[in-house]
Amino acid sequence: MEKAKRVLSGDHFIQGDIACSEGAIAAGCNFFAGYPITPASEIAERMALRQPGLGGVFIQMEDEIASITAILGAAWAGAKSMTATSGPGISLMLENIGLGMITETPCVIVNVQRGSPSTGLPTLWGQSDMMQARWGSHGDYSVIALCPNSPQEMFNLTIEAFNLSEKYRMPVFILTDAIVGHMTEKVTIPKEEDIRVYPRRYTKLPPAEYLPYKPEADLVPQMIKAGDGYHIHTTGLTHDERGYPVMTADCHHDLIWRLINKVKNNQDDIIRLEERYMDDPEIVVVSYGISSRVVIPAVMRAREEGINVGSMRLITAWPFPEERIAELSERVKGFVVPEINCGQMVREVQRSCKCIKPVTLLSHPGGDIHSPDDVYQAIAAIAKS
Amino acid sequence: MRKELRISGFGGQGVILSGLIVGQAVSIHDGNNASFTQSYGPEARGGACASQVVISDKIVDYPLVNQSDILVSLSQTAYAKFFSLVREGGDILIDSDLVKPLEVPKGAKIHSIPATRFAEELGNTIVGNIVMLGFLTRVTQLASKEAMIKAIRESVPERFMDLNMAAFERGYEYQG
Secondary structure (H helix, E strand, O other), X not given: OOOOOOOOOEEEEEEHHHHHHHHHHHOOOOEEEEOOOOOOHHHHHHHHHHHHHHOOEEEEOOOHHHHHHHHHHHHHOOOOEEEEEOHXXXXXXXXXXXXXXXXXXXXXXXXXXXXXXOOOEEEEEOOXXXXXXXXXXXOOOOOOEEOOOOHHHHHHHHHHHHHHHHHHOOEEEEEEEHHHHHOEEEEEEOOHHHOOOOOOOEOOOOOOOOOOOOEOOOOOEOEOOOOOOOOOOOOOOOEOOOOOEOOOHHHHHHXXXXXXXXXXXXXXXXXXXXXXXXXXXXXXXXXXXXXXXXXXXXXXXXXXXXXXXXXXXXXXXXXXXXHHHHHHHOOOOXXXXXXXXXXXXXXXXXXXXXXXXXEEEEEOOOOOOOOHHHHHHHHHHHHHO | OEEEEEEEEEOOOOHHHHHHHHHHHHHHHOOOXXXXXXXXXXXXXXXXXXXXXXXXXXXXXXXXXXXEEEEEEXXXXXXXXXXHHEEEXXXXXXXXXXXXXXXXXXXXXEEEEOHHHHHHHHOOHHHHHHHHHHHHHHXXXXXXHHHHHHXXXXXXXXXXXXXXXXXXXXXXXXXX
Protein backbone atom coordinates (compact mmCIF):
# COMPACT_ATOMS: atom_id res chain seq x y z
CA MET A 1 0.00 0.00 0.00
CA GLU A 2 1.30 3.42 -0.90
CA LYS A 3 2.06 5.44 2.19
CA ALA A 4 -0.10 8.53 2.70
CA LYS A 5 1.44 12.00 2.55
CA ARG A 6 2.38 13.14 6.05
CA VAL A 7 2.51 16.92 5.67
CA LEU A 8 -0.29 18.25 3.48
CA SER A 9 1.59 21.37 2.29
CA GLY A 10 -0.60 24.01 0.66
CA ASP A 11 -3.67 26.12 1.36
CA HIS A 12 -6.74 24.44 2.83
CA PHE A 13 -10.15 25.68 3.95
CA ILE A 14 -10.44 23.50 7.06
CA GLN A 15 -11.88 23.38 10.54
CA GLY A 16 -9.78 24.26 13.59
CA ASP A 17 -10.04 20.72 14.96
CA ILE A 18 -8.79 19.26 11.67
CA ALA A 19 -5.94 21.79 11.60
CA CYS A 20 -4.99 20.67 15.12
CA SER A 21 -4.69 17.05 13.98
CA GLU A 22 -2.67 18.08 10.93
CA GLY A 23 -0.36 20.16 13.12
CA ALA A 24 0.17 17.17 15.39
CA ILE A 25 0.96 14.93 12.43
CA ALA A 26 3.35 17.54 11.01
CA ALA A 27 5.11 17.60 14.40
CA GLY A 28 5.57 13.84 14.22
CA CYS A 29 2.63 12.64 16.34
CA ASN A 30 2.29 8.91 15.68
CA PHE A 31 0.04 7.85 18.56
CA PHE A 32 -3.40 9.23 19.37
CA ALA A 33 -5.68 7.83 22.07
CA GLY A 34 -8.97 9.47 22.88
CA TYR A 35 -12.66 9.23 23.57
CA PRO A 36 -15.08 11.27 21.45
CA ILE A 37 -16.66 14.39 22.91
CA THR A 38 -18.18 17.50 21.37
CA PRO A 39 -16.51 19.85 20.39
CA ALA A 40 -13.24 17.86 20.13
CA SER A 41 -14.48 14.75 18.29
CA GLU A 42 -13.28 15.94 14.89
CA ILE A 43 -9.67 15.81 16.14
CA ALA A 44 -10.08 12.10 16.89
CA GLU A 45 -12.02 11.55 13.68
CA ARG A 46 -9.20 13.05 11.64
CA MET A 47 -6.59 11.02 13.50
CA ALA A 48 -8.61 7.84 12.87
CA LEU A 49 -8.60 8.70 9.19
CA ARG A 50 -4.93 9.70 8.92
CA GLN A 51 -2.82 7.69 11.39
CA PRO A 52 -3.27 4.21 9.86
CA GLY A 53 -2.06 5.42 6.46
CA LEU A 54 1.03 6.93 8.07
CA GLY A 55 1.94 3.83 10.04
CA GLY A 56 0.82 5.51 13.26
CA VAL A 57 -1.72 4.43 15.85
CA PHE A 58 -5.23 5.65 16.58
CA ILE A 59 -7.02 4.04 19.51
CA GLN A 60 -10.47 4.90 20.73
CA MET A 61 -10.17 4.04 24.40
CA GLU A 62 -12.98 3.14 26.78
CA ASP A 63 -12.80 6.55 28.44
CA GLU A 64 -10.61 9.58 29.06
CA ILE A 65 -8.78 8.05 32.02
CA ALA A 66 -7.54 5.26 29.78
CA SER A 67 -6.77 7.77 27.01
CA ILE A 68 -4.35 9.87 29.07
CA THR A 69 -2.73 6.74 30.49
CA ALA A 70 -2.24 5.30 27.00
CA ILE A 71 -0.52 8.43 25.70
CA LEU A 72 1.84 8.50 28.69
CA GLY A 73 2.78 4.85 28.06
CA ALA A 74 3.17 5.46 24.33
CA ALA A 75 5.57 8.36 24.99
CA TRP A 76 7.78 6.11 27.14
CA ALA A 77 7.79 3.58 24.29
CA GLY A 78 9.18 6.27 21.97
CA ALA A 79 6.00 7.64 20.37
CA LYS A 80 4.97 11.27 20.07
CA SER A 81 1.52 11.10 21.56
CA MET A 82 -1.59 13.24 21.95
CA THR A 83 -5.13 13.12 23.27
CA ALA A 84 -7.99 15.58 22.72
CA THR A 85 -11.11 16.19 24.72
CA SER A 86 -13.26 18.90 26.32
CA GLY A 87 -13.71 19.99 29.95
CA PRO A 88 -15.55 16.86 31.18
CA GLY A 89 -12.80 14.67 29.72
CA ILE A 90 -10.04 16.73 31.31
CA SER A 91 -11.79 16.34 34.68
CA LEU A 92 -11.44 12.57 34.28
CA MET A 93 -7.81 12.83 33.15
CA LEU A 94 -6.59 15.03 35.99
CA GLU A 95 -5.01 12.36 38.18
CA ASN A 96 -2.86 11.03 35.39
CA ILE A 97 -2.00 14.50 34.12
CA GLY A 98 -0.22 14.74 37.48
CA LEU A 99 1.48 11.42 36.73
CA GLY A 100 2.65 12.88 33.42
CA MET A 101 4.05 15.91 35.25
CA ILE A 102 5.97 13.98 37.91
CA THR A 103 7.28 11.34 35.49
CA GLU A 104 8.16 14.17 33.04
CA THR A 105 6.48 12.55 30.08
CA PRO A 106 6.36 14.53 26.83
CA CYS A 107 2.87 14.55 25.28
CA VAL A 108 0.14 16.97 24.19
CA ILE A 109 -3.32 17.32 25.74
CA VAL A 110 -5.92 19.31 23.78
CA ASN A 111 -8.91 20.85 25.54
CA VAL A 112 -11.52 22.32 23.17
CA GLN A 113 -13.41 24.16 25.88
CA ARG A 114 -17.20 24.26 26.02
CA GLY A 115 -19.63 25.85 28.49
CA SER A 116 -19.06 24.21 31.90
CA PRO A 117 -19.15 22.93 34.70
CA SER A 118 -20.22 19.29 34.32
CA THR A 119 -21.74 18.49 30.91
CA GLY A 120 -22.70 22.18 30.65
CA LEU A 121 -23.12 23.38 27.06
CA PRO A 122 -21.84 20.57 24.82
CA THR A 123 -22.13 22.46 21.53
CA LEU A 124 -21.36 25.96 22.76
CA TRP A 125 -18.20 27.62 23.85
CA GLY A 126 -16.48 28.67 27.02
CA GLN A 127 -13.05 29.52 28.43
CA SER A 128 -13.74 28.30 31.92
CA ASP A 129 -11.08 25.57 32.18
CA MET A 130 -8.13 27.98 32.34
CA MET A 131 -7.49 27.45 36.05
CA GLN A 132 -8.30 23.75 35.79
CA ALA A 133 -5.38 23.41 33.37
CA ARG A 134 -3.11 25.22 35.81
CA TRP A 135 -4.18 23.65 39.11
CA GLY A 136 -6.41 20.69 38.22
CA SER A 137 -4.24 17.80 39.30
CA HIS A 138 -3.26 17.68 42.96
CA GLY A 139 0.10 19.00 44.05
CA ASP A 140 2.61 21.60 42.90
CA TYR A 141 3.94 21.60 39.36
CA SER A 142 4.30 23.99 36.45
CA VAL A 143 2.19 24.04 33.33
CA ILE A 144 2.60 25.14 29.74
CA ALA A 145 -0.64 25.98 27.91
CA LEU A 146 -1.08 27.49 24.45
CA CYS A 147 -4.27 29.29 23.33
CA PRO A 148 -4.92 29.27 19.56
CA ASN A 149 -7.43 31.82 18.24
CA SER A 150 -7.83 30.53 14.66
CA PRO A 151 -7.61 27.32 12.63
CA GLN A 152 -4.18 28.48 11.37
CA GLU A 153 -2.98 28.73 14.96
CA MET A 154 -4.52 25.36 15.77
CA PHE A 155 -2.02 24.04 13.23
CA ASN A 156 0.96 26.19 14.23
CA LEU A 157 0.55 25.98 18.00
CA THR A 158 -0.02 22.23 18.04
CA ILE A 159 3.44 21.92 16.49
CA GLU A 160 4.74 24.36 19.13
CA ALA A 161 3.05 22.32 21.87
CA PHE A 162 4.86 19.18 20.73
CA ASN A 163 8.16 21.06 20.55
CA LEU A 164 7.75 22.50 24.04
CA SER A 165 6.72 19.11 25.42
CA GLU A 166 9.92 17.57 24.07
CA LYS A 167 12.16 20.45 25.07
CA TYR A 168 10.87 20.61 28.66
CA ARG A 169 9.84 16.95 28.92
CA MET A 170 6.29 17.46 30.15
CA PRO A 171 2.66 17.29 29.05
CA VAL A 172 1.70 20.54 27.27
CA PHE A 173 -1.86 21.81 26.93
CA ILE A 174 -3.65 23.30 23.95
CA LEU A 175 -6.47 25.35 25.49
CA THR A 176 -8.85 26.40 22.78
CA ASP A 177 -12.64 26.62 22.57
CA ALA A 178 -15.62 25.38 20.58
CA ILE A 179 -15.67 28.36 18.21
CA VAL A 180 -12.03 28.00 17.17
CA GLY A 181 -12.34 24.21 17.06
CA HIS A 182 -15.39 24.26 14.82
CA MET A 183 -14.61 27.37 12.78
CA THR A 184 -13.41 26.91 9.20
CA GLU A 185 -10.80 29.26 7.73
CA LYS A 186 -7.84 29.13 5.41
CA VAL A 187 -4.92 27.21 6.84
CA THR A 188 -1.56 27.35 5.10
CA ILE A 189 0.51 24.24 5.75
CA PRO A 190 4.19 24.89 5.00
CA LYS A 191 6.56 22.58 3.21
CA GLU A 192 7.74 19.70 5.38
CA GLU A 193 11.35 20.95 5.33
CA ASP A 194 10.22 24.35 6.68
CA ILE A 195 8.56 22.88 9.76
CA ARG A 196 10.83 22.97 12.80
CA VAL A 197 10.46 19.87 14.95
CA TYR A 198 12.27 19.62 18.28
CA PRO A 199 13.62 16.08 18.68
CA ARG A 200 13.27 14.00 21.80
CA ARG A 201 16.16 14.48 24.22
CA TYR A 202 17.53 10.96 24.12
CA THR A 203 20.62 10.25 26.17
CA LYS A 204 23.95 9.41 24.58
CA LEU A 205 25.24 7.89 27.80
CA PRO A 206 25.67 4.12 28.05
CA PRO A 207 23.18 2.24 30.30
CA ALA A 208 25.68 1.96 33.17
CA GLU A 209 26.10 5.74 33.43
CA TYR A 210 22.57 6.92 32.61
CA LEU A 211 20.32 8.33 35.33
CA PRO A 212 16.76 8.96 34.10
CA TYR A 213 16.10 11.97 36.35
CA LYS A 214 19.50 13.62 36.41
CA PRO A 215 18.85 17.07 34.96
CA GLU A 216 20.85 18.96 32.36
CA ALA A 217 21.76 22.61 32.94
CA ASP A 218 18.23 23.71 31.99
CA LEU A 219 16.84 21.34 34.68
CA VAL A 220 15.44 18.90 32.11
CA PRO A 221 16.62 15.26 32.27
CA GLN A 222 17.33 13.20 29.16
CA MET A 223 15.13 10.30 28.13
CA ILE A 224 15.59 6.80 26.84
CA LYS A 225 13.38 4.62 24.69
CA ALA A 226 12.01 1.41 26.20
CA GLY A 227 13.57 -1.56 24.49
CA ASP A 228 16.94 0.07 23.85
CA GLY A 229 18.60 -1.87 26.67
CA TYR A 230 18.33 0.64 29.50
CA HIS A 231 16.90 -0.66 32.76
CA ILE A 232 14.90 2.19 34.15
CA HIS A 233 12.27 2.73 36.76
CA THR A 234 9.67 5.45 36.64
CA THR A 235 7.03 6.16 39.25
CA GLY A 236 4.48 8.65 40.48
CA LEU A 237 6.11 8.49 43.88
CA THR A 238 8.70 11.08 44.81
CA HIS A 239 11.93 9.78 43.27
CA ASP A 240 15.64 10.48 43.10
CA GLU A 241 17.81 10.80 40.00
CA ARG A 242 17.75 7.03 39.54
CA GLY A 243 13.94 7.13 39.30
CA TYR A 244 13.46 5.05 42.45
CA PRO A 245 11.11 6.13 45.25
CA VAL A 246 12.77 8.08 48.04
CA MET A 247 10.26 9.24 50.60
CA THR A 248 12.13 12.09 52.23
CA ALA A 249 11.50 15.80 52.52
CA ASP A 250 14.91 16.54 50.97
CA CYS A 251 14.28 14.46 47.88
CA HIS A 252 10.78 15.90 47.53
CA HIS A 253 12.19 19.41 47.86
CA ASP A 254 14.66 18.84 45.03
CA LEU A 255 12.17 17.15 42.71
CA ILE A 256 9.23 19.52 43.16
CA TRP A 257 11.32 22.68 42.87
CA ARG A 258 12.96 21.31 39.74
CA LEU A 259 9.52 20.60 38.17
CA ILE A 260 8.51 24.18 38.92
CA ASN A 261 11.81 25.83 38.04
CA LYS A 262 12.35 24.05 34.73
CA VAL A 263 9.42 26.14 33.45
CA LYS A 264 10.03 29.26 35.55
CA ASN A 265 13.74 29.54 34.71
CA ASN A 266 13.00 29.07 31.01
CA GLN A 267 9.91 31.26 30.79
CA ASP A 268 11.55 33.73 28.40
CA ASP A 269 11.85 30.86 25.95
CA ILE A 270 8.32 29.61 26.58
CA ILE A 271 6.09 32.71 26.91
CA ARG A 272 4.58 33.90 23.65
CA LEU A 273 2.67 37.20 23.49
CA GLU A 274 1.16 39.14 20.63
CA GLU A 275 1.25 42.83 21.44
CA ARG A 276 -0.50 45.32 19.18
CA TYR A 277 -0.72 49.12 19.51
CA MET A 278 1.49 48.82 22.58
CA ASP A 279 3.52 51.97 22.00
CA ASP A 280 3.25 53.41 25.51
CA PRO A 281 -0.47 52.64 25.96
CA GLU A 282 -2.65 54.20 28.64
CA ILE A 283 -4.97 51.18 28.80
CA VAL A 284 -4.16 47.54 28.00
CA VAL A 285 -6.69 44.87 27.04
CA VAL A 286 -5.43 41.41 28.02
CA SER A 287 -7.14 38.57 26.16
CA TYR A 288 -6.60 35.09 24.77
CA GLY A 289 -8.21 32.57 22.43
CA ILE A 290 -11.47 33.51 20.74
CA SER A 291 -11.93 36.54 23.02
CA SER A 292 -8.87 38.15 21.44
CA ARG A 293 -10.68 38.34 18.11
CA VAL A 294 -13.38 40.52 19.67
CA VAL A 295 -10.78 42.87 21.16
CA ILE A 296 -9.14 44.16 17.98
CA PRO A 297 -12.23 45.91 16.49
CA ALA A 298 -12.90 47.48 19.93
CA VAL A 299 -9.30 48.66 20.29
CA MET A 300 -9.31 50.14 16.79
CA ARG A 301 -12.56 52.03 17.45
CA ALA A 302 -11.25 53.40 20.74
CA ARG A 303 -7.99 54.48 19.09
CA GLU A 304 -9.93 56.28 16.34
CA GLU A 305 -11.60 58.23 19.15
CA GLY A 306 -8.24 59.19 20.60
CA ILE A 307 -8.02 56.67 23.44
CA ASN A 308 -4.49 55.32 23.73
CA VAL A 309 -5.27 51.62 24.17
CA GLY A 310 -3.20 48.57 23.31
CA SER A 311 -3.83 44.84 23.10
CA MET A 312 -1.86 42.06 24.73
CA ARG A 313 -2.82 38.60 23.58
CA LEU A 314 -1.70 35.65 25.64
CA ILE A 315 -0.60 33.00 23.17
CA THR A 316 0.66 31.11 26.22
CA ALA A 317 -1.79 31.42 29.11
CA TRP A 318 0.66 29.40 31.23
CA PRO A 319 3.26 30.34 32.30
CA PHE A 320 1.59 33.71 32.84
CA PRO A 321 3.64 36.78 31.81
CA GLU A 322 3.60 38.31 35.27
CA GLU A 323 6.77 40.34 34.82
CA ARG A 324 5.44 42.02 31.67
CA ILE A 325 2.14 42.89 33.41
CA ALA A 326 4.03 44.23 36.45
CA GLU A 327 6.18 46.42 34.22
CA LEU A 328 3.13 47.76 32.35
CA SER A 329 1.23 48.44 35.55
CA GLU A 330 3.83 51.09 36.49
CA ARG A 331 2.83 53.09 33.41
CA VAL A 332 -0.79 52.36 32.45
CA LYS A 333 -4.08 53.68 33.83
CA GLY A 334 -5.75 50.27 33.89
CA PHE A 335 -6.37 46.89 32.33
CA VAL A 336 -9.44 45.30 30.72
CA VAL A 337 -9.75 41.51 30.70
CA PRO A 338 -12.54 39.94 28.63
CA GLU A 339 -12.98 36.20 29.11
CA ILE A 340 -15.72 33.61 28.63
CA ASN A 341 -15.80 32.60 32.28
CA CYS A 342 -16.67 34.37 35.51
CA GLY A 343 -13.13 35.66 36.11
CA GLN A 344 -10.11 33.35 35.90
CA MET A 345 -7.10 34.86 34.12
CA VAL A 346 -8.17 38.26 35.47
CA ARG A 347 -6.86 37.06 38.86
CA GLU A 348 -3.43 36.64 37.33
CA VAL A 349 -3.54 40.18 35.94
CA GLN A 350 -4.63 41.55 39.33
CA ARG A 351 -1.94 39.55 41.13
CA SER A 352 0.79 40.57 38.68
CA CYS A 353 -0.03 44.28 38.86
CA LYS A 354 -0.20 44.00 42.67
CA CYS A 355 -3.59 45.77 42.59
CA ILE A 356 -1.94 49.15 42.06
CA LYS A 357 -4.09 49.79 38.95
CA PRO A 358 -7.76 49.04 38.24
CA VAL A 359 -8.43 45.79 36.38
CA THR A 360 -11.86 45.57 34.73
CA LEU A 361 -13.21 42.07 34.27
CA LEU A 362 -15.57 41.58 31.33
CA SER A 363 -17.03 38.20 32.10
CA HIS A 364 -19.37 36.01 30.13
CA PRO A 365 -20.27 32.60 31.58
CA GLY A 366 -20.34 30.93 28.16
CA GLY A 367 -22.47 30.10 25.14
CA ASP A 368 -21.79 33.43 23.47
CA ILE A 369 -18.90 35.83 23.14
CA HIS A 370 -18.64 39.50 23.96
CA SER A 371 -19.47 41.99 21.27
CA PRO A 372 -16.74 44.43 20.26
CA ASP A 373 -19.03 47.12 21.70
CA ASP A 374 -18.88 45.50 25.18
CA VAL A 375 -15.09 45.68 25.09
CA TYR A 376 -15.13 49.23 23.72
CA GLN A 377 -17.44 50.41 26.56
CA ALA A 378 -15.08 48.95 29.17
CA ILE A 379 -12.11 50.71 27.55
CA ALA A 380 -14.03 54.00 27.33
CA ALA A 381 -15.06 53.77 31.00
CA ILE A 382 -11.43 53.55 32.16
CA ALA A 383 -10.41 56.32 29.76
CA LYS A 384 -13.05 58.65 31.30
CA SER A 385 -12.23 57.76 34.91
CA MET B 1 -15.07 45.59 3.09
CA ARG B 2 -16.76 43.09 5.44
CA LYS B 3 -19.79 41.15 4.15
CA GLU B 4 -21.77 38.71 6.19
CA LEU B 5 -23.71 35.86 4.62
CA ARG B 6 -26.18 33.49 6.23
CA ILE B 7 -27.46 30.42 4.38
CA SER B 8 -30.46 28.77 5.98
CA GLY B 9 -32.83 25.89 5.36
CA PHE B 10 -33.66 22.40 6.60
CA GLY B 11 -30.92 19.97 7.56
CA GLY B 12 -30.25 17.94 4.41
CA GLN B 13 -30.66 20.76 1.88
CA GLY B 14 -26.93 21.35 1.59
CA VAL B 15 -26.90 24.45 3.77
CA ILE B 16 -23.55 23.62 5.39
CA LEU B 17 -21.84 22.52 2.17
CA SER B 18 -23.03 25.71 0.44
CA GLY B 19 -21.37 27.88 3.08
CA LEU B 20 -18.17 25.85 2.87
CA ILE B 21 -18.09 26.24 -0.91
CA VAL B 22 -18.48 30.03 -0.67
CA GLY B 23 -15.75 30.18 2.00
CA GLN B 24 -13.41 28.00 -0.03
CA ALA B 25 -14.00 30.08 -3.19
CA VAL B 26 -13.35 33.34 -1.38
CA SER B 27 -10.34 32.32 0.71
CA ILE B 28 -8.51 29.79 -1.45
CA HIS B 29 -9.31 30.98 -4.98
CA ASP B 30 -10.18 34.70 -4.77
CA GLY B 31 -7.42 35.51 -2.27
CA ASN B 32 -9.74 37.21 0.23
CA ASN B 33 -10.49 36.07 3.78
CA ALA B 34 -13.45 33.99 4.95
CA SER B 35 -14.56 32.63 8.32
CA PHE B 36 -17.16 29.90 8.24
CA THR B 37 -19.26 28.87 11.23
CA GLN B 38 -22.34 26.71 11.49
CA SER B 39 -25.13 26.38 13.97
CA TYR B 40 -24.32 23.13 15.67
CA GLY B 41 -27.05 21.80 17.88
CA PRO B 42 -30.32 19.88 18.01
CA GLU B 43 -31.80 22.13 15.32
CA ALA B 44 -29.33 20.68 12.77
CA ARG B 45 -31.48 17.55 12.59
CA GLY B 46 -34.58 18.50 10.64
CA GLY B 47 -35.28 21.99 11.98
CA ALA B 48 -34.01 25.31 10.69
CA CYS B 49 -30.26 25.12 10.28
CA ALA B 50 -27.81 27.73 9.12
CA SER B 51 -24.26 28.32 8.09
CA GLN B 52 -22.57 31.69 8.28
CA VAL B 53 -19.66 33.11 6.30
CA VAL B 54 -17.85 36.36 7.04
CA ILE B 55 -16.04 37.61 3.95
CA SER B 56 -13.46 40.38 3.97
CA ASP B 57 -10.50 41.74 2.06
CA LYS B 58 -8.87 42.22 5.49
CA ILE B 59 -8.26 39.72 8.28
CA VAL B 60 -11.56 38.69 9.86
CA ASP B 61 -11.41 39.59 13.55
CA TYR B 62 -14.90 39.05 14.99
CA PRO B 63 -15.87 35.76 13.34
CA LEU B 64 -19.56 35.39 14.17
CA VAL B 65 -22.61 36.65 12.28
CA ASN B 66 -25.52 38.18 14.10
CA GLN B 67 -27.16 40.47 11.55
CA SER B 68 -26.28 39.52 7.99
CA ASP B 69 -25.96 41.55 4.78
CA ILE B 70 -27.22 38.61 2.76
CA LEU B 71 -29.67 35.88 3.71
CA VAL B 72 -30.24 32.78 1.59
CA SER B 73 -33.36 30.93 2.64
CA LEU B 74 -34.37 27.48 1.41
CA SER B 75 -37.29 26.85 3.78
CA GLN B 76 -40.18 28.77 5.30
CA THR B 77 -39.13 27.88 8.84
CA ALA B 78 -35.63 29.17 8.22
CA TYR B 79 -36.99 32.37 6.67
CA ALA B 80 -39.22 32.97 9.70
CA LYS B 81 -36.27 32.44 12.01
CA PHE B 82 -33.71 34.62 10.24
CA PHE B 83 -35.43 37.32 8.11
CA SER B 84 -35.48 39.86 10.94
CA LEU B 85 -31.67 39.55 11.23
CA VAL B 86 -31.06 41.02 7.77
CA ARG B 87 -29.45 44.48 7.76
CA GLU B 88 -31.28 47.43 6.27
CA GLY B 89 -30.70 47.42 2.52
CA GLY B 90 -29.64 43.77 2.58
CA ASP B 91 -30.30 41.09 -0.01
CA ILE B 92 -32.54 38.08 0.61
CA LEU B 93 -32.38 35.15 -1.80
CA ILE B 94 -35.22 32.63 -1.58
CA ASP B 95 -36.34 29.44 -3.24
CA SER B 96 -39.63 30.85 -4.56
CA ASP B 97 -41.42 27.46 -4.47
CA LEU B 98 -40.51 26.86 -0.83
CA VAL B 99 -40.54 30.31 0.77
CA LYS B 100 -43.26 32.96 0.84
CA PRO B 101 -41.77 36.15 2.28
CA LEU B 102 -44.82 37.20 4.29
CA GLU B 103 -42.80 39.87 6.08
CA VAL B 104 -39.83 41.65 4.55
CA PRO B 105 -37.34 43.63 6.63
CA LYS B 106 -37.14 47.36 5.93
CA GLY B 107 -35.09 48.21 2.85
CA ALA B 108 -34.26 44.59 2.03
CA LYS B 109 -34.43 43.35 -1.53
CA ILE B 110 -35.92 39.94 -2.31
CA HIS B 111 -34.38 37.85 -5.11
CA SER B 112 -36.42 34.76 -6.03
CA ILE B 113 -35.46 31.62 -7.91
CA PRO B 114 -37.24 28.23 -8.10
CA ALA B 115 -33.93 26.50 -7.31
CA THR B 116 -35.28 23.11 -6.24
CA ARG B 117 -37.60 22.92 -9.27
CA PHE B 118 -34.68 23.72 -11.60
CA ALA B 119 -32.64 21.01 -9.89
CA GLU B 120 -35.48 18.54 -10.38
CA GLU B 121 -35.62 19.46 -14.09
CA LEU B 122 -31.87 18.81 -14.29
CA GLY B 123 -32.42 15.36 -12.82
CA ASN B 124 -31.89 15.54 -9.04
CA THR B 125 -33.25 17.86 -6.34
CA ILE B 126 -30.01 17.31 -4.40
CA VAL B 127 -28.33 20.07 -6.45
CA GLY B 128 -30.93 22.70 -5.49
CA ASN B 129 -28.33 24.33 -3.25
CA ILE B 130 -25.87 24.54 -6.17
CA VAL B 131 -28.52 26.24 -8.36
CA MET B 132 -28.88 28.72 -5.49
CA LEU B 133 -25.09 29.22 -5.32
CA GLY B 134 -25.06 30.10 -9.03
CA PHE B 135 -27.82 32.65 -8.42
CA LEU B 136 -26.03 33.99 -5.31
CA THR B 137 -22.81 34.43 -7.26
CA ARG B 138 -24.43 36.57 -9.94
CA VAL B 139 -26.66 38.61 -7.62
CA THR B 140 -24.12 39.36 -4.87
CA GLN B 141 -20.68 38.86 -6.48
CA LEU B 142 -19.34 37.72 -3.10
CA ALA B 143 -16.97 35.44 -4.97
CA SER B 144 -15.92 35.32 -8.61
CA LYS B 145 -17.65 32.82 -10.88
CA GLU B 146 -14.33 31.09 -11.60
CA ALA B 147 -13.55 30.71 -7.90
CA MET B 148 -17.00 29.29 -7.20
CA ILE B 149 -16.67 26.73 -9.99
CA LYS B 150 -13.25 25.63 -8.67
CA ALA B 151 -14.61 25.33 -5.14
CA ILE B 152 -17.58 23.26 -6.31
CA ARG B 153 -15.24 20.98 -8.28
CA GLU B 154 -13.22 20.41 -5.10
CA SER B 155 -16.30 19.75 -2.98
CA VAL B 156 -18.64 17.40 -4.85
CA PRO B 157 -18.18 13.76 -5.92
CA GLU B 158 -16.72 13.22 -9.40
CA ARG B 159 -19.71 11.23 -10.64
CA PHE B 160 -22.03 14.18 -9.97
CA MET B 161 -19.69 16.81 -11.44
CA ASP B 162 -21.59 17.48 -14.68
CA LEU B 163 -24.90 17.71 -12.82
CA ASN B 164 -23.42 20.18 -10.34
CA MET B 165 -21.85 22.31 -13.07
CA ALA B 166 -25.16 22.41 -14.97
CA ALA B 167 -26.96 23.35 -11.75
CA PHE B 168 -24.52 26.20 -11.05
CA GLU B 169 -24.89 27.57 -14.62
CA ARG B 170 -28.67 27.34 -14.43
CA GLY B 171 -28.71 29.45 -11.30
CA TYR B 172 -26.07 31.86 -12.57
CA GLU B 173 -27.96 32.57 -15.81
CA TYR B 174 -31.37 32.97 -14.21
CA GLN B 175 -32.54 36.54 -14.57
CA GLY B 176 -35.52 36.38 -12.19
